Amino acid sequence: MSLPPTVANAAPGRGHLLRLAPGESVVTLDRHLALGGFSAVRKALVMGPQAVADEVRRANLRGRGGAGFPAGVKWGFLPKDSPKPRYLVINADEGEPGTFKDRYFLERDPFPMLEGMIVSAYAIGAKTAYLYVRGEFVKPIAMLERAVEQLHRGGYLGKSVLGSSFGLDIHVHPGAGAYVCGEESALLESLEGKPGRPRNKPPFPAVVGLFGCPTIINNVETMACVRLIADVGAERFVAMGLPKDGGPKIYGLSGHVKRPGLYEAPMGTPLRKLVYDFGGGTIDDRPIKGIIPGGSSTPVLGSEHLDVAMDFDSVKAAGSMLGTGAVTVFTEGTCAVRLLTRLAAFYAHESCGQCTPCRDGTGWMERVVSAIEEGRGRPGDCDLLLSIANQIMGNTICALGDAAAMPVIAFVERYRAEFEEHVARGGCPFEGGHGHGHGHGHEGGNP
Amino acid sequence: MAPAFSTEGEARLKKLLGRYPDRRAALIPVLHLASREFGFLSREVMEYVAGRLGLPEAYVLTTATFYTMLPKRPLGRFHVQVCVNVACHLRGADGIVEHLERRLGIGPGEMTEDRTFSLEGVQCLAACGTAPAMQVNDDYYEDLTLAKVDEILDALRSSAGGAA
Numbered sequence: 001m002s003l004p005p006t007v008a009n010a011a012p013g014r015g016h017l018l019r020l021a022p023g024e025s026v027v028t029l030d031r032h033l034a035l036g037g038f039s040a041v042r043k044a045l046v047m048g049p050q051a052v053a054d055e056v057r058r059a060n061l062r063g064r065g066g067a068g069f070p071a072g073v074k075w076g077f078l079p080k081d082s083p084k085p086r087y088l089v090i091n092a093d094e095g096e097p098g099t100f101k102d103r104y105f106l107e108r109d110p111f112p113m114l115e116g117m118i119v120s121a122y123a124i125g126a127k128t129a130y131l132y133v134r135g136e137f138v139k140p141i142a143m144l145e146r147a148v149e150q151l152h153r154g155g156y157l158g159k160s161v162l163g164s165s166f167g168l169d170i171h172v173h174p175g176a177g178a179y180v181c182g183e184e185s186a187l188l189e190s191l192e193g194k195p196g197r198p199r200n201k202p203p204f205p206a207v208v209g210l211f212g213c214p215t216i217i218n219n220v221e222t223m224a225c226v227r228l229i230a231d232v233g234a235e236r237f238v239a240m241g242l243p244k245d246g247g248p249k250i251y252g253l254s255g256h257v258k259r260p261g262l263y264e265a266p267m268g269t270p271l272r273k274l275v276y277d278f279g280g281g282t283i284d285d286r287p288i289k290g291i292i293p294g295g296s297s298t299p300v301l302g303s304e305h306l307d308v309a310m311d312f313d314s315v316k317a318a319g320s321m322l323g324t325g326a327v328t329v330f331t332e333g334t335c336a337v338r339l340l341t342r343l344a345a346f347y348a349h350e351s352c353g354q355c356t357p358c359r360d361g362t363g364w365m366e367r368v369v370s371a372i373e374e375g376r377g378r379p380g381d382c383d384l385l386l387s388i389a390n391q392i393m394g395n396t397i398c399a400l401g402d403a404a405a406m407p408v409i410a411f412v413e414r415y416r417a418e419f420e421e422h423v424a425r426g427g428c429p430f431e432g433g434h435g436h437g438h439g440h441g442h443e444g445g446n447p
Numbered sequence: 448m449a450p451a452f453s454t455e456g457e458a459r460l461k462k463l464l465g466r467y468p469d470r471r472a473a474l475i476p477v478l479h480l481a482s483r484e485f486g487f488l489s490r491e492v493m494e495y496v497a498g499r500l501g502l503p504e505a506y507v508l509t510t511a512t513f514y515t516m517l518p519k520r521p522l523g524r525f526h527v528q529v530c531v532n533v534a535c536h537l538r539g540a541d542g543i544v545e546h547l548e549r550r551l552g553i554g555p556g557e558m559t560e561d562r563t564f565s566l567e568g569v570q571c572l573a574a575c576g577t578a579p580a581m582q583v584n585d586d587y588y589e590d591l592t593l594a595k596v597d598e599i600l601d602a603l604r605s606s607a608g609g610a611a
């Protein structure tokens with residue numbers, strides 16, 4: 001009974017990344033071949049590894065996992081002279097709240113991603129690749145395992161990929177429900193069978209990664225882009241996006257829009273186009289109160305930002321981040337404090353507990369935000385939240401701390417009057433809000 | 448009775464071990480297998496897994512306790528996990544949770560007396576474009592409404608073969 005995700009293409013016809021329309025079923029290997037499948041692998045094998053890596057660098061592909069690091073540059077960090085094996089690890093943890101794009105490939109169209117993995121492994125010289133999939137995706141994991149077996153039988157994987165001297169094995173590995181394992185070094189720890197606690201860097205995974213060996217970690221959508229680059233070439237890929245931020249992008253729309261779902265469009269498509277043209281505007285045409293542009297950790301923007309282009313540099317210049325391109329819209333009438341309780345609870349739950357500022361700070365922020373929402377807020381709580389958040393920022397081993405702090409800072413700054421109103425009236429001013437508690441002073445005084 | 452993998456489980460274990468240069472890396476997939484075969488990861492099951500992988504028990508415990516998805520207590524035959532994160536919140540997740548609580552007569556973290564259902568509020572399931580969403584065992588249910596939740600619960604109940 002599980003429904004497929006809503007998928008729509010920005011342009012009429014098939015997208016370069018999103019090939020399926022809403023009703024269409026899973027792409028089988030036969031279907032993938034009929035659509036020109038494995039042309040990218042064939043072209044790559046003719047070009048040679050270095051030429052493929054050069055092509056990816058020239059394509060200005062910025063990683064689609066959230067940080068937007070140029071893929072070609074990352075690949076260049078691999079040590080040239082290490083005797084150790086190299087690994088390719090694909091991050092399919094898809095944990096950033098608001099994000100549901102990689103699931104499209106994992107659940108419905110796995111072969112472009114798998115093809116991208118073959119091309120990437122060839123380019124970087126890896127003979128083994130792992131696909132780390134979030135554990136909740138039980139059925140997609142089973143399907144991906146079958147897809148990989150099919151590729152082995154068809155000669156696309158194994159000792160000799162399509163009759164070449166290049167050999168590759170791909171293994172599907174399940175996660176177990178920890179957001180922090182989306183952070184690349186925690187992912188490696190988890191893949192090694194340990195708790196997902198991020199590693200100190202340097203050394204970076206490209207030098208000391210999985211099992212102590214040089215490792216490249218990339219996102220699922222990044223792999224689909226690599227396939228596209230090998231297929232159409234860097235120039236055409238760049239032309240599908242921006243000169244310094246090439247290619248098409250899969251944007252997600254969720255929250256109070258009429259048509260939530262996934263939409264493929266050129267990198268740098270304005271927010272307004274996503275929300276109004278693709279998303280059909282807001283439910284009941286209510287005014288926008290906030291837009292979280294790229295997953296829950298990215299600072300919330302407002303309707304004054306609707307003309308911001310959705311690419312890594314432009315969203316950063318606007319004071320937030322493109323992140324995963326997962327846009328969550330909420331309209332007037334939504335309680336910002338209550339919404340923040342969800343985010344604060346999430347980060348408090350997902351902190352791995354390794355670094356004190358994050359372990360204690362996320363729980364503390366959650367308690368203060370909940371207290372405000374429940375009518376137990378105290379004057380000075382807004383400043384307290386900002387102070388906790390600012391003490392987390394930059395003071396942790398991994399970026400989960402920043403990811404937890406940024407939305408708190410952005411919400412308190414943007415909706416400060418609303419937070420103060422909660423405190424002043426001892427409860428939530430919104431209908432349906434649960435603002436009746438009184439009394440008990442919250443635990444905000446000490447961590 | 449001491450835990451032991453089924454024939455299928457043994458075949459799966461062998462396959463999993465072949466994937467990694469270091470058998471410690473097989474631990475999480477093997478713990479998933481064990482929770483499937485034995486219902487949840489009791490201390491006894493963790494000891495068994497440690498023995499099968501030749502790993503110290505402490506190693507297995509440290510990993511098993513870190514991950515919320517690896518169950519350390521018995522779950523209902525249908526484990527209902529309902530998303531309470533942002534996108535689902537904006538599309539009515541609170542109402543879905545309340546409805547489930549009322550229909551099942553249990554709160555998050557609890558199990559019905561007949562052990563048919565357990566309920567949990569969970570974080571983002573990556574179904575934000577089809578929110579609100581929940582997961583019951585291996586299946587996702589999306590674009591939920593209260594009526595749809597009723598239908599799903601009724602279908603699950605009748606597949607369990609009892610009126611509860």
Ligand SMILES: Cc1cc2nc3c(=O)[nH]c(=O)nc-3n(C[C@H](O)[C@H](O)[C@H](O)COP(=O)(O)O)c2cc1C
Pocket residue numbers: 062063064065066067068069071091092093094095096179180181182183184185217218219220222398399400403
């Ligand atoms: C807390 C945290 C969670 C993350 N979760 C994910 C994730 O679910 N998927 C993902 O691809 N990247 C995630 N990342 C980013 C990865 O660390 C890494 O940058 C990315 O996988 C690299 O791939 P790319 O260069 O292709 O983008 C996360 C980062 C942090 C700090």
